Amino acid sequence: MLAVMVLGLGLGGAPAHANGLDSLEQFMRQAKTGRAQFTQVVTAPAKPGQTARSKTSSGIFEFDRPGRFLFNYQKPFVQALVADGQTLWMYDADLNQVTARKQAQVLGSTPAAILTSTHDLKALQADFVFQAEPDKEGLQWMRATPKAKDGQIQSVLAAFRDTDKGPALAVLEVQDSFGQRSVLTFTAYESNPAFSATNFQFKPPPGADVLRP
Numbered sequence: 001m002l003a004v005m006v007l008g009l010g011l012g013g014a015p016a017h018a019n020g021l022d023s024l025e026q027f028m029r030q031a032k033t034g035r036a037q038f039t040q041v042v043t044a045p046a047k048p049g050q051t052a053r054s055k056t057s058s059g060i061f062e063f064d065r066p067g068r069f070l071f072n073y074q075k076p077f078v079q080a081l082v083a084d085g086q087t088l089w090m091y092d093a094d095l096n097q098v099t100a101r102k103q104a105q106v107l108g109s110t111p112a113a114i115l116t117s118t119h120d121l122k123a124l125q126a127d128f129v130f131q132a133e134p135d136k137e138g139l140q141w142m143r144a145t146p147k148a149k150d151g152q153i154q155s156v157l158a159a160f161r162d163t164d165k166g167p168a169l170a171v172l173e174v175q176d177s178f179g180q181r182s183v184l185t186f187t188a189y190e191s192n193p194a195f196s197a198t199n200f201q202f203k204p205p206p207g208a209d210v211l212r213p
Contacts, residue, residue: 019132020142023160023167024114025121028065030166035062036189038071045179061186062193063116067103068200082202083112089202098204099211111156111174114144133157139170152176165191 018026039058046052057076063069066085073079078093083103090099107113114124121130127148133141139159146153159171172184204210 018140018162018167019135020140020158020160021130021132023140023162024130024142024158027160027167027169028115028121029119031065031191033062033064033192033195034189035060035193036186037061038184038186040182040184042180042182062195062199064195064200065116065119067107067117069112069116070200080202082200083107083116084200084202087202089204091202091204091208095209096205096207097209097211099213101213110153111144111172114156114158115169115172140167152178 037058038061039056041054041056043052043054057073057079059071059073059075061069061071067083068085069081069083071081073081080089080091082089082091086103088101088103088106090101091097107117114128118124124130124144128144128146130142130144133143135141137159139161141157141159144156144158146155154175154177156175157171157173158169159173160167161170168189169186171186174182174184176182
């Protein structure tokens with residue numbers, strides 16, 4: 001269920017009629033850190049003669065821009081996706097296995113880059129095409145499409161909810177090039193919490209197999 005995707009929640013004085021792109025830009029500019037509970041539903045494309053199957057997981061997401069985040073999956077299986085600014089760690093407790101990759105090589109054209117890598121939307125326009133989408137369900141939507149045609153991510157939709165503290169990310173929807181759809185929703189957001197210096201550090205558990213592809 002681990003996926004290279006990052007969530008973020010924004011704050012701070014959005015205009016009353018801001019569109020989704022305005023909300024994203026303000027989130028990037030003002031949300032230094034954040035914490036939220038998340039639910040992720042991953043739906044694979046249906047095989048001939050079968051209905052599509054979905055898997056649901058949940059946990060806690062934290063971020064500290066630029067470039068540090070943690071997805072702590074708690075149900076149905078204990079897993080973790082941790083970016084410490086240099087290395088992206090993926091940990092599977094059942095397998096007692098860790099995969100470590102250089103962060104710069106794997107996060108370039110992903111939702112992680114959009115929501116945690118920088119404070120400046122313009123810095124991402126070399127890799128993505130951004131556009132506002134029509135409002136629906138009381139949310140402001142935007143779409144990011146990677147310019148690279150050979151990546152795994154086909155498109156990213158993000159929806160923001162306007163609050164008295166500014167835009168908060170409500171939904172993140174990722175469509176990959178294999179037809180798989182991942183939808184993440186967020187609750188219990190905390191804006192700009194203080195994290196310890198070790199919060200985004202990861203040490204492989206004793207005895208774990210560590211793979212460095």
